[in-house]
Amino acid sequence: MSKIDRRLRDARSIELDNAFYVEDGTWIESLTIASNAPFDVESLLADISGVTVFYDEEIPTASTDVQIRRVTILANESYPFILGLVLRQETIPNRIVLQDGVFEVVATAQDWDHFRELADEIQETLGEFELRSVTQDEAPGEPLDSGRLKEVLISKLTDDQLAVLETAFNHGYFHIPRETSETELAEELGIAQSTLSERLRTAERNLLELIYGPRQE
Missing domain, CATH: 3.30.70 (Alpha-Beta Plaits)
Known part of the structure; x- marks a missing residue:
């Protein structure tokens, strides 16, 4: 590597x-x-x-x-x-x-x-080691292989949804506090703010459905 x-x-x-x-x-x-x-x-x-x-x-x-x-x-x-x-x-x-x-x-x-x-x-x-965090947990977590998870996630999203998520992530939209606004993201992508908001919510919902399954009506 x-x-x-x-x-x-x-x-x-x-x-x-x-x-x-x-x-x-x-x-x-x-x-x-x-x-x-x-x-x-x-x-x-x-x-x-x-x-x-x-x-x-x-x-x-x-x-x-x-x-x-x-x-x-x-x-x-x-x-x-x-x-x-x-x-x-x-x-x-x-x-x-x-x-x-x-x-x-x-x-x-x-x-x-x-x-x-x-x-x-x-x-x-x-020659060097830095401890970032320690968590006590009964479940050990999945061993490696997160790359396949990436492929699954990407396959569930449209190109437009991926573009919105990538732009939002790269510009610090998900940081705390946020480093950009929906208005600025919309301008960066050349789309209306309402369109950006819709694509963000849809992408987030699709990702959550992978974890929890479709929401029961």
């Missing part, structure tokens, strides 16, 4: 969606790569030793400024491999994403001692 990030100048994020250990340090990995400019996967990975591309698919978005590709590769990972560190401490990896040269890892540990061992090993092997 780090090698891809260094080679892809316009990288936005690289997420490890899933991985299966084969043998001798070799993994089958599924990655979601987002970039602010178009890129060719074969050319990107051509000079990285020990990497073979099995599958490459572009994930459609409503934005012309972002390209997202889902890639499956066979990769020989040298130590230390961030996923290997997480698994060795008997913790469940919920999310691993590389952005701006920094790994963000969400993981579920059995108890505080297991978590401290993981934190110590990451600090010792990678």
Whole structure:
């Protein structure tokens, strides 16, 4: 992931969606790569030793400024491999994403001692560790594979709805406090404010239906 990030100048994020250990340090990995400019996967990975591309698919978005590709590769990972560190401490990896040269890892540990061992090993092997938050929860959460969730979500929304959500997100509409208004978003998209409000509500409803199912009338 780090090698891809260094080679892809316009990288936005690289997420490890899933991985299966084969043998001798070799993994089958599924990655979601987002970039602010178009890129060719074969050319990107051509000079990285020990990497073979099995599958490459572009994930459609409503934005012309972002390209997202889902890639499956066979990769020989040298130590230390961030996923290997997480698994060795008997913790469940919920999310691993590389952005701006920094790994963000969400993981579920059995108890505080297991978590401290993981934190110590990451600090010792990678040289830096920052704890963002800790939550006590009975449910461990889903292990990785959020990339497929992205595909499902995108398939349930129209291009217009995706455009509204992406623009709203990128301009800080969902931040607290909000960094932009519906009027400004409508001007950015060149649509009426009433149209923007309708598309936002429809997109949010469609996303909620994926979680809760259709609302009973």
